[in-house]
Amino acid sequence: MTNAQLKEELVAYSKSIGIDKIGFASADPFLTLKERLKTQQQLGYQSGFEEPDIDKRTEPERLLPYAKTIISIALAYPAKLENPPKGVKGKRRGIFCRASWGEDYHIVLNDRLQKLEAFIHERVPSAKMASMVDTGALSDRAVAERAGIGWSGKNCAIITPEFGSYVYLGDMITTIAFEPDTPIDDQCGTCNKCVDACPTGALIQGGQLDSNKCIAFLTQTKEMIPERYRKKIGNRLYGCDTCQVVCPENKGKGEEYQPEFTPDPEKVKPELLPLLSISNREFKEKYGKMAGSWRGKKPIQRNAVMALGHFREKGAVPKLQSLLTHDPRPVIRGSAAWSLGEIGESDGNHAALQAANEQEDDASVRGEIRQALMKLEKEVEHS
Template sequence: MTNAQLKDELVAYSKTIGIDKIGFATADPFLTLKERLKTQQQLGYQSGFEKGDIDERTEPERLLPYAKTIISIALAYPAKLENPPKGVKGKRRGLFCRASWGEDYHTVLNDRLQKLEAFIRERVPGAKMASMVDTGALSDRAVAERAGIGWSGKNCAIITPEFGSYVYLGDMITTIAFEPDTPIDDQCGTCNKCVDACPTGALVQGGQLDSNKCIAFLTQTKEMIPERFRKKIGNRLYGCDTCQVVCPENKGKGEEYQPEFTPDPERVKPELLPLLSISNREFKETYGKMAGSWRGKKPIQRNAIIALGHFREEGAVPKLQTLLVNDPRPVIRGTAAWSLGEIGTSQAVDELETAGEKEEEKEVIEEIEKALRKTKEQVDR
């Protein structure tokens, strides 16, 4: 069997196992990407979640000796929630981004890649392969762009003609030399809607992201979120979809997707108050199979507290007071103080003053003092 025949068989097989798009790229070094990553590093725009150094991320042969081809796969995910539950006063709700709907995409894409590997191994026993999804050193987006899956949009996502940017990406490096596919020309043109709509200005310009300002990144951190970003987060519990929602290329997209990604409305748009007291076991049982659970419950709880402050949910004051006084985690106590300050009722002020007399952590004391100043200014006005 020739490599061309194997490629045809592989493409046909991919469609039978739930791969929406597959493309083939050379394993040559990503020289343009290397320079861009150096610039990102110099500007301090990296998130810290990146794996590997710049050479590993741009030179496939460092990951698999004698690499010849990188196979890129894309699986579509949904953009619309059927019959979404509505949040009301007393039962406010948060939101997980679309990339966390349904089963964790790492699990699903790894399953597909393992099947592709087995298919290749049966036909070419001596072939070497190395697969990765998101957490590997390679840039999934750079590979997908080279492999003709889509073009790299100004929103820093791969945009496919068929599914818009609502796709997950995975890669497989192999020692087999397949004929590469043709990249797709950039279609963004003069459109700048994603850059203009970014809530925090994280899209510095088309195709350049300051990760430290990105809500998708901020919601995954475990530290105190800088105050200037808290109101921008709104009721987001994990991730942000703004730059995708405003993209004209995504209009009418997101209706075709793999069944594993079908969302449970109650999980992706949960009530906020129960999250404040959820146990580790309950969190794992309810959210453990979602991509948005990978950092554990602490970031989700912190974001839920911010969301309650965003809504100025007066009914949350008793639970926020309990967290402010009793929770062992300074980040949770400090965020609860901020939220009580946003709510600003007389009861919230009383709880802040009481907690301030007992608190010993400097960061939390500062949050309590700022919250009390804010409420005093509101009263004076």
């Protein structure tokens, strides 16, 4: 069997196992990307979640000796929720971004890549392969762009003609020399909607992202969120879809997707208050198979606490006061103080904050409490 025939068979097989798009790229070094990553590093735009070794990210042969081809795969995920539950006063809800709907995409894409590996190995036993999804060293986006899956949009996502940017990406490096596919020309043109709509100005310019300002990154951190971004996060519990939602290329997209990504509305738009009391075991059982659970419950709970402040949900005050006084985690106590300040005087907020300030031994939490007290005092002055 020639490599051309194998490629043809592989493309047909990929469709039969639920891969929405497959592309082939050379395993040559990503020289342009290397320079861009160096600039990102120098400017301090990296999130810290990515592979720090730029050579590994841009030279496939460092990951698999004698690498000849990188196979890129894309799986589509949904953009719309059927019968979404509505948050109302007393039962406010948060939201997980679309990339966390359904089953964790790392598991699904790894399953597809393992099947592709087995298919190749059966036909070419001597072939070597190395697969990765998201957490691998390679830039999934750079590989997908080179492999003709889509173009790299100004929103820093791969945009496909068929599914818009609502796709997950995975890669496989192999020692087989397949004919590379042709990259797709950039279609963004003069459109700047994603850059203009970014709530925190994280999209510095088309295709350049300051990860430290990005809400998708901020919702995954475990520390206190900088005050200037708190109101902008709104009721987001994990991730952010703004730059995808405003993209004209995504209009009418997101209706075709793999069944594993079918969302459970109650999981992706959960009530906020119950999240504040959920145990580790309950969290794992309910959310453990979602991509948004990978950092554990603490960031989700912190975001839920802030979302209640965003809604100025007075019904949450007793629970927030309890967290402020009794929760062992400074980040949760500090976030509760901020939310109580946003909600305003209700159910003895001022007294609760003063009492908490007297017993608090963490300097950063005391700072949050003092800020909240100042907000309440200003509210009284202007009432």
